[in-house]
Amino acid sequence: MVQKDAYEALEHKIMALRENSRTGDERKTLDEVFDRDTILGIYKLMTDGYIDTIQYPVSTGKEGNVFAAADAEGKLYALKVYRTSNATFNRIAKYIEGDKRFKGLSGSRRKIIYAWASKEFRNLQRLEDVGVKVPSPIRYYRNMLVMQYIGSKAGPAPLLRQVTLDDPEEVYSTLIEYMRLAYQEAKLVHADLSEYNILYYRKRPVIIDVGQAVLTDHVNAKDFLLRDIENVNRFFRGLEVSILSRDEALRTITEASK
Ligand SMILES: Nc1ncnc2c1ncn2[C@@H]1O[C@H](COP(=O)(O)OP(=O)(O)OP(=O)(O)O)[C@@H](O)[C@H]1O
Ligand SMILES: [Mg+2]
Known part of the structure; x- marks a missing residue:
């Protein structure tokens, strides 16, 4: 059960991120990405200790947004958040349907998008296991993926x-x-x-x-x-x-x- 105070504190931080965004487009993106379920998901990643703060947006893509996040020690991670919009769903459905690892998967748009985050996580794992240099996967949860941050404090x-x-x-x-x-x-x-x-x-x-x-x-x-x-x-x-x-x-x- 989510503690109301802590959840509100997080919501506050995300609002602050929004206020600090330079452009109207950036603000619009943050509104689109951080729906209630996603904020709850980030809250879960935080209480589980994977990340402590969201530092800054790195990129706004077609289907998701990537943020630099830090753990309690200040170590950076990349947090990819898939949008749960219809447009995302329409583009990814065909890749999931043809994949035997997701055979039998059906249900809500949200569930398919959650499966997509797990698919990216598993693909990263498989590639890393055979020696292809990719960001190390750390954790997926719902429509979110935490992975190694490729870059330095100065930027990605x-x-x-x-x-x-x-x-x-x-x-x-x-x-x-x-x-x-x-x-x-x-x-x-x-x-x-x-x-x-x-x-x-x-x-x-x-x-x-x-x-x-x-x-x-x-x-x-x-x-x-x-x-x-x-x-x-x-x-x-x-x-x-x-x-x-x-x-x-x-x-x-x-x-x-x-
Ligand atoms: N692990 C990472 N470390 C640092 N930067 C990253 C990492 N993963 C992604 N990025 C940055 O975020 C951008 C978008 O990531 P990615 O290509 O995975 O998402 P996407 O939603 O498919 O975006 P696009 O539609 O732009 O391809 C990348 O171009 C890169 O600049
Ligand atoms: Mg890309």
Whole structure:
């Protein structure tokens, strides 16, 4: 049972975050994200000791918002909060339906969105287990995911598209290797891989936004993989890296080496 005072204190803090937001758009987003259930969920993450404070918004995306949060020692985490709106639901439903891990899942919009947060959590776990650099998953609860914060106190790590790479060849081959490990060892295809979903941290790529990643036996897995390869190839071609052809990349990623 939630203690009324503590809950109100949290609601207050979130109101303060809202007041501190610079733009009208930011305020609107916070209103959309922090419905009552979500505030209660954050309250639960706080009383369970995963986070202590929400520090600042990092990003406003199509389906969710990412915040920098800190635990009682001041260590930062990324808190991703999925919106429970219809628009989010419509976009994610097809990825959940084709996933045997969620067979039999039906019910309310909210339940499906909660399943989505757990799907991103599990995908992060599977990828980390096989050695793909992703934010370490810490905890999911309802429409929220707590994970390792990639960045420093000064701010989150930049996206790949925002940086000048010292050694683009090296980053390219690391990404091909990550796609191979994901496919062969974790049995996953990212399905939205591009320079927009890769952070650049300590001179290495970190893969993020893995909610939509599908198992390799998903009916569309091959098409998603080809699209991922083409996105990565397009980006590195622009940096004049000598890239693998689409078919070479596909073979490297999907076929066991002899
Ligand atoms: N673990 C993390 N550490 C630091 N920053 C992060 C982390 N996860 C996400 N971000 C930041 O938040 C942004 C949005 O995250 P993500 O791509 O997972 O969400 P999304 O809702 O799919 O957003 P979009 O629609 O913009 O892709 C990222 O582009 C990145 O800048
Ligand atoms: Mg993204």
